[in-house]
Every structure is written in C-alpha cells, then in structure tokens.
Amino acid sequence: MPDLTASAPRRPRVVGFLCDWAVSSEGLVREDGTMRDLPNVTLIKIPCSGFVRPSWLEFALRSGADGAFVCGCPLGDCFNRLGNNLIADRVVQMRRRLERQKFQPDRVATIFYGLHDGPEFVAAVRAFCERIAQLPAPPPAPARRPAAGAPAGAGGAEGASREPQAGPAPGREEP
Amino acid sequence: MYKRLLDRLLRWTLGLDVWINRIYPPDFNPLYYTGGLSNLFLTILVLSGIFLFLYYVPSFNEAYTSIQYITGAPPFVANAVPYGQIIRGIHRYASDGFIIVILLHFFRNWFTERFRFSRDEPWISGMMLLLFSGFIGVTGYVLVWDQRSQLLVAMTGHTLAAIPVVGGAFQFLLFGGAGTTGLLLPRMLFLHVGPATALYVFLWWHYVRIRHPKVWPPAVWTLFSLGAVFLAAALIPAVSQALASTGAPPRFLAVDWFFLIPYVSLNYLTPAVLVLLAVVIVVYGLYIPYQLPETPAEMGIRDPGVAQVIDANCTGCELCYFDCPYNAIVMVPTPHPGVTKAAQARKLLAIVLESRCVECGICIGACPFEALELPGYLEQDIQEKVVAACRT
Ligand code: HEM
Ligand code: SF4
Ligand code: SF4
Numbered sequence: 001m002p003d004l005t006a007s008a009p010r011r012p013r014v015v016g017f018l019c020d021w022a023v024s025s026e027g028l029v030r031e032d033g034t035m036r037d038l039p040n041v042t043l044i045k046i047p048c049s050g051f052v053r054p055s056w057l058e059f060a061l062r063s064g065a066d067g068a069f070v071c072g073c074p075l076g077d078c079f080n081r082l083g084n085n086l087i088a089d090r091v092v093q094m095r096r097r098l099e100r101q102k103f104q105p106d107r108v109a110t111i112f113y114g115l116h117d118g119p120e121f122v123a124a125v126r127a128f129c130e131r132i133a134q135l136p137a138p139p140p141a142p143a144r145r146p147a148a149g150a151p152a153g154a155g156g157a158e159g160a161s162r163e164p165q166a167g168p169a170p171g172r173e174e175p
Numbered sequence: 176m177y178k179r180l181l182d183r184l185l186r187w188t189l190g191l192d193v194w195i196n197r198i199y200p201p202d203f204n205p206l207y208y209t210g211g212l213s214n215l216f217l218t219i220l221v222l223s224g225i226f227l228f229l230y231y232v233p234s235f236n237e238a239y240t241s242i243q244y245i246t247g248a249p250p251f252v253a254n255a256v257p258y259g260q261i262i263r264g265i266h267r268y269a270s271d272g273f274i275i276v277i278l279l280h281f282f283r284n285w286f287t288e289r290f291r292f293s294r295d296e297p298w299i300s301g302m303m304l305l306l307f308s309g310f311i312g313v314t315g316y317v318l319v320w321d322q323r324s325q326l327l328v329a330m331t332g333h334t335l336a337a338i339p340v341v342g343g344a345f346q347f348l349l350f351g352g353a354g355t356t357g358l359l360l361p362r363m364l365f366l367h368v369g370p371a372t373a374l375y376v377f378l379w380w381h382y383v384r385i386r387h388p389k390v391w392p393p394a395v396w397t398l399f400s401l402g403a404v405f406l407a408a409a410l411i412p413a414v415s416q417a418l419a420s421t422g423a424p425p426r427f428l429a430v431d432w433f434f435l436i437p438y439v440s441l442n443y444l445t446p447a448v449l450v451l452l453a454v455v456i457v458v459y460g461l462y463i464p465y466q467l468p469e470t471p472a473e474m475g476i477r478d479p480g481v482a483q484v485i486d487a488n489c490t491g492c493e494l495c496y497f498d499c500p501y502n503a504i505v506m507v508p509t510p511h512p513g514v515t516k517a518a519q520a521r522k523l524l525a526i527v528l529e530s531r532c533v534e535c536g537i538c539i540g541a542c543p544f545e546a547l548e549l550p551g552y553l554e555q556d557i558q559e560k561v562v563a564a565c566r567t
Contacts (some may be wrong), residue, residue, distance in 0.1 A: 020476045042563075046477070047477075047479045050537035063565040075209055076207035076491075083500070117193065
C-alpha cells in the first residue's frame with residue numbers, strides 16, 4: 001500500500017464521509033476508497049450525511065487524519081429531508097468544541113453537492129485539502145491513550161510521528 | 176427502460192437546481208419549497224373562498240347574479256362589495272397557481288424518488304390531494320353558472336354516461352338527478368367546499384410521517400406569490416361568461432388550461448377513452464411508489480436496516496426524537512432503568528417505529544450516547560474504516 005501513496009504527491013491525509021444520495025462516487029473512487037484524483041483522500045460511503053456522528057470526525061483527526069469532511073446533497077434538497085441541514089449545524093457546534101480542544105476547527109468541513117456534480121465536488125475537496133495543508137501543524141497532543149480500536153501507531157499520533165507522511169506542503173510551518 | 180427515463184429526469188431536475196442555485200442561495204431555491212408553496216396557495220384560496228362563500232347563492236336564478244354582484248359588474252354598483260372584484264380574481268388566479276405548484280411538487284417528488292422505502296404514505300396522500308384539487312377546481316367552475324359551467328355539466332354527464340353499469344348512478348349522485356335539477360348548484364357548492372375541507376384531512380395524513388414539514392416557503396417567495404396573485408387579479412379581472420341559458424346549446428368559450436384540460440381532450444377522445452385514461456393515470460399514480468421494488472442492495476448501496484435503539488445506553492434525552500425527519504421515533508415512559516450511568520435515571524426511552532423508518536441514520540448522528548445504531552453501518556465498522564483510511 002505505501003507504494004500507492006508514494007507515487008502520489010504527498011498531501012494532507014483526509015477522510016471524507018460521502019452520502020449515498022449525494023455526489024455519485026462512480027468514477028470518482030478507486031477500489032480502496034481513495035479518490036482517483038486525490039489519492040490522499042479516502043471516502044467512506046454512508047446512507048445520509050446526517051448519519052455522521054460529529055465525534056467520528058474528531059475520531060478521524062485523533063486517528064491521524066489531517067482533515068475530515070462530510071459531503072451531502074445541496075442544502076434544502078436532502079433525500080432524507082433534513083440530514084444535510086442537521087449535519088451542517090452539528091459540525092458548526094463541533095467546531096466550537098474543537099477550538100477548546102486545540103484542534104484547528106478548519107480541519108473539519110461540510111461540503112454539499114448533488115448526484116451529478118462530481119467535478120465540482122472534486123474541486124471543493126481539493127480546495128479543502130489545500131486549505132488544511134496551509135494550516136500550522138496541530139500542537140503535539142498531550143499524552144493520551146490511543147483511541148479504542150486504533151492501532152498504537154495511529155491513535156493520538158498528531159504531530160511529530162505523522163510528519164513524514166503528511167508531508168511538508170510549502171506553506172506548512174510550525175506554530 | 177422506466178428506470179433509465181427516471182434517471183434522465185432526475186438528472187434534469189438536479190441540473191435545473193444547480194442552475195437555480197447559482198442565482199439564489201440554495202435556501203431560497205423555490206423548487207425546494209414546492210410543498211410550502213402549495214400550502215401557501217391553498218391558504219390564499221381558503222381565505223378568499225370564505226369571503227366569496229358569504230355572498231354566493233346556490234340557485235339557478237341567483238348564482239350568476241350573486242357573483243356579478245360581488246364583482247360589481249354592470250347592473251350593480253361597482254364596489255357594492257368592497258374589493259369583491261379583486262378577491263374573486265385572487266381566488267381564480269390563486270387556484271391556477273395552486274395547480275402549478277402542486278404539479279411541480281408532484282413531479283419533483285416523483286423525479287427525485289421521494290416515494291422510496293417508507294415514504295409511500297406522503298405519496299399516496301399526495302395523490303389524494305391532487306385528485307381532490309382537480310375535482311374542486313371543476314366544481315368551482317360550475318358554481319359560476321355561466322355558459323362554460325353549463326358546458327362542463329353537459330360534458331361531465333356525457334363522460335360519466337360512458338361508464339358501463341354505474342355511470343348513470345354516478346351522474347345521479349353528482350348532479351342530484353338526470354339532467355340539470357334544482358339540486359345541482361347546492362350540491363356543487365357542497366362538492367366545492369366539502370372536498371376543500373377534506374384536503375386538510377389529507378394534509379394531516381400527508382404530514383403524519385414528516386417532522387417539521389416546511390409548510391411555508393421563505394418569506395420572499397411568500398411575498399412574491401402574493402404579489403403575483405394580486406397583480407394578476409388587478410390586471411386581468413376575473414369575469415364570468417354569458418349567463419347559462421337553457422335554450423342555446425353552449426359552446427366552449429374560454430378554457431382554464433390548468434383545470435379543464437380533460438374537457439379539452441374530449442375534442443379528440445371519446446368519453447369512454449377519457450374515462451379509461453383517467454382511471455389508468457390515477458391507478459398508475461398510486462402505483463408509482465411500488466413500481467421500483469429495489470432494495471438498497473439492488474441499487475448498489477449497502478442496506479442500512481432499520482435503526483435500532485440500544486436499550487442499555489438510551490438516556491431518554493429526546494434528541495433523536497427531535498431530529499428524525501420521518502417522525503419514526505417516539506418516546507415512551509421507560510419500563511426499566513438503563514444500564515450505563517447516564518441512562519440509569521432516565522424517565523423516557525426511545526422506540527423506533529419500523530414501518531416509518533427510512534433507514535437514513537440521522538438519529539444516529541443525533542444521539543450523543545451511542546444508544547442508536549444502523550445494523551448495516553455499525554459505529555465500529557465506521558471507526559475501523561476511518562482508522563484504515565488514516566493508515567494507508
Ligand atoms: C395540497 C397539496 C399539497 C401540499 C400543501 C403539500 C405539502 C407538502 C409539504 C409541506 C411537504 C413537506 C416538505 C418538506 O418539508 O420536506 C410535503 C412532502 C411531500 N409531498 Fe406534498 N403536498 C401537497 C400535494 C402533494 C402531491 C400531489 C404529491 C404527489 C403525489 C405529494 C407528495 C409528497 C411527498 C412524496 C412528500 C415527502 C417528501 C420527502 O419525503 O422528502 N404532495 N408535501
Ligand atoms: S438520542 Fe440516544 S440517548 Fe437520547 S433518547 Fe435518542 S436513543 Fe436515547
Ligand atoms: S434511521 Fe433514524 S432518523 Fe432515519 S427514519 Fe429511521 S428512526 Fe428516523
């Protein structure tokens with residue numbers, strides 16, 4: 001697996017939750033769930049953007065992701081009526097919480113694109129990646145037990161240990 | 176075949192949305208509020224209808240003149256009834272607007288497949304609303320009792336007569352006897368107001384499974400619709416045609432394309448064909464939700480399964496109950512305390528009504544106590560996927 005990413009440009013590691021009814025993943029993702037155009041982004045399919053527990057975004061950050069986002073249908077057109085509005089609200093609340101926990105809130109985002117808006121979606125994800133690549137690295141986490149289910153290497157590994165993987169994007173600097 | 180057509184229609188619908196969203200912020204896309212717009216026009220109709228009802232007299236001799244009186248047409252002083260002309264116009268044009276938005280609502284929900292899984296109930300009640308709305312429109316045009324009304328009655332009678340066996344009985348029921356009897360207009364008045372009231376019963380049914388239905392469009396669109404209706408009422412006064420006469424055979428004079436299309440089609444179809452067509456359309460409409468019996472698996476997505484409450488963890492906080500968009504969660508007094516610390520003092524317990532659950536998982540996102548799960552998407556699986564994603 002490392003060879004896959006090795007050939008690809010090193011960019012921030014991003015986990016995206018993608019609603020089944022929003023952007024069609026056909027032609028967008030590879031077998032292993034990473035995006036064709038952005039190998040640093042892994043998409044996880046979910047039944048509705050509102051299904052995502054905000055804590056999962058936080059879990060992704062704690063597990064070593066540089067950013068996490070949720071993608072749902074355009075606001076107002078959720079297949080399940082309210083899912084995307086709800087997740088938008090929940091992520092806003094969560095960003096406040098993250099601030100207190102010394103994660104940059106900009107590392108989580110919501111993106112809203114419809115079934116056939118693949119190219120726009122990819123562009124938005126790319127913009128998101130570029131934005132978090134500019135962010136200063138998060139301060140090294142206080143000693144914390146690895147999250148349940150996470151391998152020892154991944155849990156609580158913000159900062160130093162992940163540095164080579166996340167890669168020094170040009171604008172990246174220590175706070 | 177049908178599937179491909181539906182896919183194409185969905186693509187167009189969403190394409191149109193993208194285009195509109197470029198002009199308006201998505202929160203104001205009028206196509207996202209077709210249900211609310213229907214409700215808005217219905218409210219305008221009810222209010223203006225009550226006003227007209229106060230003056231209308233349902234008899235052959237007075238029906239026509241009572242409406243002329245409301246509008247202040249020649250034999251009467253203008254403005255004898257304050258704003259009568261305007262309000263009649265509002266009632267006329269709001270009804271056209273109503274049919275437009277209700278059809279938009281219908282097609283949009285069809286093309287975006289909002290009838291899937293447990294959503295069939297809003298669809299079926301919606302079909303009832305559609306049918307009744309069309310019927311109310313026609314009885315409304317009969318109430319005017321001008322030549323068009325007479326023609327409508329004649330054509331309806333003619334069409335009903337084409338129904339084998341029960342046709343005559345239908346005619347009798349609808350018109351209160353063979354031909355035009357004195358019962359006709361009172362009956363039409365009832366069949367205009369009664370079904371309009373019934374619409375609210377169907378709306379209750381329509382909303383039972385919908386939490387926080389968006390019953391009003393955004394304020395700008397409310398104002399815009401009101402403005403459009405007022406403007407139309409002022410610029411194009413709603414008028415009756417010549418009084419219905421028993422002698423001369425009436426001819427079609429003016430068509431309201433929104434309500435009277437079936438009658439226009441009688442120029443080309445025989446009554447029997449029209450009846451058949453109407454039955455086919457209605458039956459097909461009711462069948463739409465069941466036409467695509469695709470399970471999530473067949474659609475190429477993982478089957479989430481009905482949401483399950485984990486009894487031990489539920490604290491009765493009601494957050495899932497507030498957020499479930501389909502009213503599928505009810506809170507009941509808890510039969511026993513929960514297991515976790517937070518759940519021990521609970522008073523309520525969440526229950527998922529399986530028949531209403533569309534398996535969206537929104538309640539999972541709402542529950543801060545890990546007391547809900549989708550069998551097909553356990554939290555653990557998601558976390559494993561996240562971890563795997565962070566490792567590659
Ligand atoms: C008097 C006419 C009608 C009114 C006032 C009305 C109003 C509404 C409203 C307010 C909603 C909730 C929208 C939301 O908040 O997401 C809704 C949903 C719905 N309507 Fe109607 N409606 C009408 C007629 C119809 C008709 C004719 C149909 C189609 C046969 C229909 C099918 C549906 C369906 C399937 C939903 C559920 C949408 C979803 O689950 O996202 N309605 N309606
Ligand atoms: S949100 Fe969770 S804890 Fe709260 S009532 Fe619902 S299931 Fe119970
Ligand atoms: S999955 Fe949850 S939120 Fe969605 S319909 Fe079922 S009970 Fe309601």
